Amino acid sequence: MTGPLTIFDKPNSYIGKTVPRPDARRLAEGRGRFVDDKQLPRMVHAAFLRSPYAHAKITKLDASDAATSAGVVAVFTGADLVPHVEPYVGVLTHLAGLRSPPQHPIAVDRVRWQGEPVAMVVATSRAAAEDAAEKIIVDYEELPALTDPEAALAPDAPRLHAEFDSNLAWERTVDVGDVDAAFQLDGVTTVEREFRFGRHTGVTLEARTALAEYDPAEDRLTFHYSGQAPHMMQFIFAKHLGLPEENVRIVAEDVGGSFGIKIHTYGDEVATAAAAKLLKRPVKFVADRNESFVSDIHARDHIIRARMAVTGEGMIAALEFDDITGIGPYSMYPRTSAIEANQVLNLTGAPYEIENYRARARVVFQNKNMMCQYRAVGHPIAMAVCDGLLEDAAAAIGMDPVEMRRRNLMGDDSYPRASAAGMKLDDLSHHKAIVKLTELMGYDALRDDQAKLRDAGVYRGIGFCSMVEVTNPSPMFYGVGGAPIASQDGATVRLDAGGGLQIASSVTEQGQGTNTILAQIAAGVFGVDIDRVRVKTGDTEATPYGGGTWASRGAGIGGEAMLQAAVALKDQVLEVAAAILQSSPDKLDIRDGHVTDLDGAERMSLMDLARTVYYRGNELPPDLKPELIATRHYRVTEFPFVFTNGAMAAHVEVDTETGIVRVLDFWAVEDCGRVLNPLLVDEQIRGGVVQGIGGALFEECLYSEDGQMLNASMADYLVPMAAEMPDIHVAHIETPTKTSVLGAKGAGEAGTGGAPAAVMNAVNDALRPLGASIWQMPMTPERVLKALGVV
Amino acid sequence: MSKMQSVSLTVNGEAVTATVSVRKHLVDFLREDLGLTGSHVGCEHGVCGACTLEVNGAMVRGCLMLAVQADGATVTTVEGLADSGRSDAIRAAFAERNALQCGYCTPGMLASALEYVEAGGTADRDAIRAHLSGNYCRCTGYQSIVEAISDVISGEVDA
Ligand code: FES
Ligand code: FES
Numbered sequence: 019m020t021g022p023l024t025i026f027d028k029p030n031s032y033i034g035k036t037v038p039r040p041d042a043r044r045l046a047e048g049r050g051r052f053v054d055d056k057q058l059p060r061m062v063h064a065a066f067l068r069s070p071y072a073h074a075k076i077t078k079l080d081a082s083d084a085a086t087s088a089g090v091v092a093v094f095t096g097a098d099l100v101p102h103v104e105p106y107v108g109v110l111t112h113l114a115g116l117r118s119p120p121q122h123p124i125a126v127d128r129v130r131w132q133g134e135p136v137a138m139v140v141a142t143s144r145a146a147a148e149d150a151a152e153k154i155i156v157d158y159e160e161l162p163a164l165t166d167p168e169a170a171l172a173p174d175a176p177r178l179h180a181e182f183d184s185n186l187a188w189e190r191t192v193d194v195g196d197v198d199a200a201f202q203l204d205g206v207t208t209v210e211r212e213f214r215f216g217r218h219t220g221v222t223l224e225a226r227t228a229l230a231e232y233d234p235a236e237d238r239l240t241f242h243y244s245g246q247a248p249h250m251m252q253f254i255f256a257k258h259l260g261l262p263e264e265n266v267r268i269v270a271e272d273v274g275g276s277f278g279i280k281i282h283t284y285g286d287e288v289a290t291a292a293a294a295k296l297l298k299r300p301v302k303f304v305a306d307r308n309e310s311f312v313s314d315i316h317a318r319d320h321i322i323r324a325r326m327a328v329t330g331e332g333m334i335a336a337l338e339f340d341d342i343t344g345i346g347p348y349s350m351y352p353r354t355s356a357i358e359a360n361q362v363l364n365l366t367g368a369p370y371e372i373e374n375y376r377a378r379a380r381v382v383f384q385n386k387n388m389m390c391q392y393r394a395v396g397h398p399i400a401m402a403v404c405d406g407l408l409e410d411a412a413a414a415i416g417m418d419p420v421e422m423r424r425r426n427l428m429g430d431d432s433y434p435r436a437s438a439a440g441m442k443l444d445d446l447s448h449h450k451a452i453v454k455l456t457e458l459m460g461y462d463a464l465r466d467d468q469a470k471l472r473d474a475g476v477y478r479g480i481g482f483c484s485m486v487e488v489t490n491p492s493p494m495f496y497g498v499g500g501a502p503i504a505s506q507d508g509a510t511v512r513l514d515a516g517g518g519l520q521i522a523s524s525v526t527e528q529g530q531g532t533n534t535i536l537a538q539i540a541a542g543v544f545g546v547d548i549d550r551v552r553v554k555t556g557d558t559e560a561t562p563y564g565g566g567t568w569a570s571r572g573a574g575i576g577g578e579a580m581l582q583a584a585v586a587l588k589d590q591v592l593e594v595a596a597a598i599l600q601s602s603p604d605k606l607d608i609r610d611g612h613v614t615d616l617d618g619a620e621r622m623s624l625m626d627l628a629r630t631v632y633y634r635g636n637e638l639p640p641d642l643k644p645e646l647i648a649t650r651h652y653r654v655t656e657f658p659f660v661f662t663n664g665a666m667a668a669h670v671e672v673d674t675e676t677g678i679v680r681v682l683d684f685w686a687v688e689d690c691g692r693v694l695n696p697l698l699v700d701e702q703i704r705g706g707v708v709q710g711i712g713g714a715l716f717e718e719c720l721y722s723e724d725g726q727m728l729n730a731s732m733a734d735y736l737v738p739m740a741a742e743m744p745d746i747h748v749a750h751i752e753t754p755t756k757t758s759v760l761g762a763k764g765a766g767e768a769g770t771g772g773a774p775a776a777v778m779n780a781v782n783d784a785l786r787p788l789g790a791s792i793w794q795m796p797m798t799p800e801r802v803l804k805a806l807g808v809v
Numbered sequence: 810m811s812k813m814q815s816v817s818l819t820v821n822g823e824a825v826t827a828t829v830s831v832r833k834h835l836v837d838f839l840r841e842d843l844g845l846t847g848s849h850v851g852c853e854h855g856v857c858g859a860c861t862l863e864v865n866g867a868m869v870r871g872c873l874m875l876a877v878q879a880d881g882a883t884v885t886t887v888e889g890l891a892d893s894g895r896s897d898a899i900r901a902a903f904a905e906r907n908a909l910q911c912g913y914c915t916p917g918m919l920a921s922a923l924e925y926v927e928a929g930g931t932a933d934r935d936a937i938r939a940h941l942s943g944n945y946c947r948c949t950g951y952q953s954i955v956e957a958i959s960d961v962i963s964g965e966v967d968a
């Protein structure tokens with residue numbers, strides 16, 4: 019570090035400050051740059067005919083009428099694309115045994131979920147393409163639909179893929195300690211429950227959108243992408259469309275929400291790119307809302323039988339569960355559909371001292387829409403199972419759930435260490451978090467109120483969740499298994515002739531405020547006003563190479579790379595300044611756009627310095643080789659992931675007549691290491707909590723037994739709206755990670771991961787005096803009434 | 810191809826005459842034909858509120874109205890609200906409170922917020938939440954939006 023002050027306390031530091039986002043001002047003026055806002059010369063529009071059946075053979079497909087329909091440019095069937103698109107397989111080598119057959123962008127011969135693309139029409143307008151798609155004649159021979167994952171595992175169940183001996187895609191077990199003996203210990207109390215987590219989906223307000231253009235002269239594909247991982251998509255389009263990787267450019271400007279939905283390989287998007295290449299003109303595809311529901315990945319869908327034994331002192335003696343999850347007909351490419359189950363095994367019980375732990379997960383093919391990673395992958399399930407059983411056990415032995423946690427949470431001074439499942443943990447603060455949480459919420463007073471109201475027939479409940487969150491992943495997440503997914507990210511900082519900074523990063527922005535965080539770091543560490551920083555992200559041709567934004571890694575990994583690049587540029591600039599000013603770099607600093615002495619006295623402006631270097635190099639010593647640009651990359655090395663922790667609490671009221679659960683209040687204490695911008699992180703946490711409440715109370719992709727999605731519209735699929743949501747109180751503990759100078763961990767998924775457990779525990783706390791409990795999400799009014807035995 | 814019809818209307822203070830397909834929604838006409846891409850489309854069936862904009866002084870769903878129905882109307886979009894200065898205070902409050910993340914819901918959210926503020930709505934948080942109940946936001950958790958609106962009403966924003 020140059021100069022006596024650290025990057026965190028020098029005058030220009032923006033790290034830790036509330037800085038509003040310049041992007042917010044632009045977007046509020048209606049100046050967004052979303053993919054569907056673009057219109058290109060000769061652009062045509064794609065519409066897809068999708069399978070109305072969950073499982074069927076295509077016996078005839080006649081598109082001749084469609085091909086001659088007004089405005090139609092081309093029709094492509096699955097077979098038409100076979101020579102042009104290499105099929106893809108969603109497996110990774112570190113998930114040993116995971117299997118999935120090759121998948122085509124458009125179904126060939128057989129459809130395996132309702133909504134799978136069957137044909138693509140490209141026409142001069144979307145309306146014309148849709149009109150023509152209706153004229154395609156398809157004959158199907160319906161096959162039995164396997165929708166229930168447990169039934170799909172039966173030995174005599176029909177097989178979804180003839181090449182496999184069963185519908186099991188993957189299985190993993192963990193067995194630590196002596197679980198059987200622990201359940202048999204004298205004096206232990208065992209609670210056992212069956213948990214069901216419904217399928218839900220991302221419902222990004224901007225649907226998936228793709229705009230592909232192809233230049234045959236340069237054999238070059240440009241894909242305007244609404245998503246999170248540009249370099250991953252560059253690899254995928256290059257490999258599967260047969261293009262040199264450097265000839266594929268992925269551009270992601272504004273993205274209208276993603277949450278893990280827009281980070282996968284979708285057949286309709288691959289087909290759109292293939293059509294642009296074959297037709298040699300731009301092709302746009304925008305999913306309509308119905309298509310979003312039947313083709314955006316779904317998540318969760320787990321059935322878990324679990325039990326926990328606790329001693330009379332409230333110590334967890336053992337935890338065991340069995341998880342079955344349905345993933346649709348294929349494992350999603352390239353991240354696979356086994357990661358969520360894998361995470362459930364990795365994360366369940368991770369906040370607690372547990373010596374005896376056994377778990378099995380089975381990942382099963384079925385005839386429903388594809389399932390894959392969505393915000394907080396596995397976390398809501400892992401937290402609800404462990405904390406659900408913990409509070410159930412606490413009630414069984416008559417112990418307060420906070421006291422129960424105090425006895426079982428890993429000690430704040432016990433790190434580094436590992437969890438029962440072998441996760442390496444460091445820099446966590448569970449005890450501090452739960453103490454802060456109970457203070458924040460006024461726990462004792464709430465309990466008093468609860469008791470009084472119960473006497474008046476009002477059923478309120480308080481529920482908690484102590485959680486860990488996976489953030490800042492290392493190559494051990496995906497890269498190790500052969501996925502084209504970078505875990506390192508890069509940042510470039512350039513001093514321009516005007517004295518401002520141009521910065522670029524391979525992490526991406528979908529509204530979290532990544533661009534602002536990067537500008538804060540660059541401005542503060544280097545020493546200019548934040549208004550003098552221009553940020554570039556989301557373009558494979560203009561940024562360093564990297565993984566993009568997923569698993570809460572943007573600030574922690576992309577931010578650290580930016581910090582390192584800014585430090586490097588500062589050193590380089592001070593070397594030039596020292597030569598010009600006949601001083602030495604260690605006697606100089608950069609503040610507020612000026613090279614200064616260490617006491618802050620201004621020596622020369624950065625503009626002056628840059629103009630000297632760029633325009634009047636003759637004034638510099640001949641042996642000085644100024645570099646006013648620096649690039650640095652960063653990856654996490656010592657840990658597979660950098661875990662964060664948090665504690666959350668929900669206060670709910672259950673209407674025992676209607677079954678409606680109202681969340682009255684919600685509190686979240688989060689330790690995401692160094693907080694870079696409280697304004698942004700707090701609203702990220704709140705947004706995550708609201709998504710978690712959605713999963714706990716409202717959201718579910720409902721299917722009929724024959725595999726028809728029953729509520730594929732925003733009128734029928736319930737999402738949290740403003741009127742039903744509580745105010746959410748957020749507080750922080752800051753235990754910076756030692757893995758980086760910046761010390762930031764992720765925070766984006768905490769709320770979604772922890773809120774469902776807290777809400778479920780609160781509902782059960784409210785129902786307990788009535789002798790009822792509920793272990794299925796979403797906890798709809800009907801299910802609550804069933805739990806109460808009313809219906 | 811569907812039938813075409815000619816329409817004349819005022820959009821953000823400018824006179825516009827165009828020939829449009831009779832089945833085209835107002836929001837698609839604004840976005841595709843006039844390049845006013847600030848208005849967004851989230852559901853196309855009147856549920857999400859992303860397409861909320863002003864027609865003849867009332868906030869409407871741009872996806873539930875046909876372009877031909879706007880013949881003779883005065884239409885104001887998020888771009889017009891910004892250019893005229895009418896949304897200055899509410900935009901400043903949204904930025905200050907970080908009442909948007911991806912910003913996709915924001916044009917519709919601003920329109921609904923402005924409708925509430927201009928009608929003399931109070932700073933009561935529940936009333937604000939109730940007024941926003943037709944505008945879906947997946948990112949923010951709504952709280953910052955409620956706070957931004959209440960800031961404007963209680964005069965805590967300089968714009
Ligand atoms: S797009 Fe009009 S209400 Fe959703
Ligand atoms: S800010 Fe993304 S939907 Fe509201």
